[in-house]
Amino acid sequence: MAGNTARPGATATSRVLAILGAFDPDHRELSLSELARRADLSLTTAHRVVAELSAWGALSRRSSGEYAVGRRLWDLGLLAPVQTNLRETAAPFMSDLYAATLATVQLAVRDGVEVLYVERLAGRASVPVVSQIGSRLPLHATGVGKVLLAHAPEPVRVAAFSRLTRITAHTVTQPGVLSRQLSRVHRDGFAQTVEEMSLGACSVAVPIRDRSGAVIAALGIVVPDLRRHRPRLVSALQVAAQGVGRSLP
């Protein structure tokens, strides 16, 4: 265990964080020995920390004997500003957009050089999409991502342009083409993608601005086909995004 002599308090906190950090979307349930290994802790130490975390409700033991993130951490996560301020403000506008379109409706923020999905509404007839709540995807290949990239500071654009991965045959990976798309986001007030992230899925997205005019999030819709409905979808998104912006705490 690194550093368990010089800064005992820091080390102890880092052990707790190593246990918590062992969970990710691909590792939602872990045995004690997997937890110890992924957290790089001895089994004894892991056992002690896990027992305390479980008693508090940060972890929960499943019927399989494995551990999962507990309801108390779920509770705690709901207090994060991204949830309480943005998600709760946007939710009723998103419900109404969904009811009007029956399309997948998404709310996202920029997290470094990725787009982080904060909320997603979809029905059983909606186009299947890759993103779930909490998912992170590249900025350049999604409608909400293009909006956020168009309004990102220069260093983020540089970083994003250095990693233009191809996801489908339609993903825009040429810097010049993407650059012109981002200019059009500024000019037209919306971004669009055609099958850049998933085949059969097109998206339009608009910025959400706070009272100072800064772009703090993007609101988007995913549909099978943009051709006929785009103007109507863009209008509906812009009205909703203005409503969200005005209602932010």
Next chain:
Amino acid sequence: MAGNTARPGATATSRVLAILGAFDPDHRELSLSELARRADLSLTTAHRVVAELSAWGALSRRSSGEYAVGRRLWDLGLLAPVQTNLRETAAPFMSDLYAATLATVQLAVRDGVEVLYVERLAGRASVPVVSQIGSRLPLHATGVGKVLLAHAPEPVRVAAFSRLTRITAHTVTQPGVLSRQLSRVHRDGFAQTVEEMSLGACSVAVPIRDRSGAVIAALGIVVPDLRRHRPRLVSALQVAAQGVGRSLP
């Protein structure tokens, strides 16, 4: 600081948990000194733990200088089974219920002697309700709560019946009346409330069963008036609840 001699590991974990536990729905942003006081830690210890938690992303510093729950804890909470299994499975059914009714749609589980709201969909025209995602309310006064109470083990019923608080003038607080209501939940397959939690809000709710037939959650709808639409709402809820139950992982 209690117990920082006998079990140094335990104590260190408990300090981290004390900092995290200082946040609740009424305390979403806290200064360092408030955090230290609420966690019962010295300012020095709180400062050290908070610095580590912030560096990891468990806490975030706001522009006000106060601390809030960070995006990484929000992420982590999304991995909890209540979110990944139940909420994600139910979400598309809830979206479709919302689109069909434009009413507030709620998904809840029992957490001890309270009802815990796991998801809520509402539009701008929906009846305002008390509950938010993550809220806990008494079991006896809400539609989803009555469903969960009707299917709760005997000790939970005893505990719930010992605390029949009156929330509005219409809250059912007589044990005999509530008991007959719970019998009707079993007989009819749904629960209803009329202004028991908020004036102007009525609800109907049905159980969600897993493959073994055990009731694991309740799905409900809140409307201004039940008289005309109840049979239609109950049918829609029952179809959706069956769909969720069959789709659970």
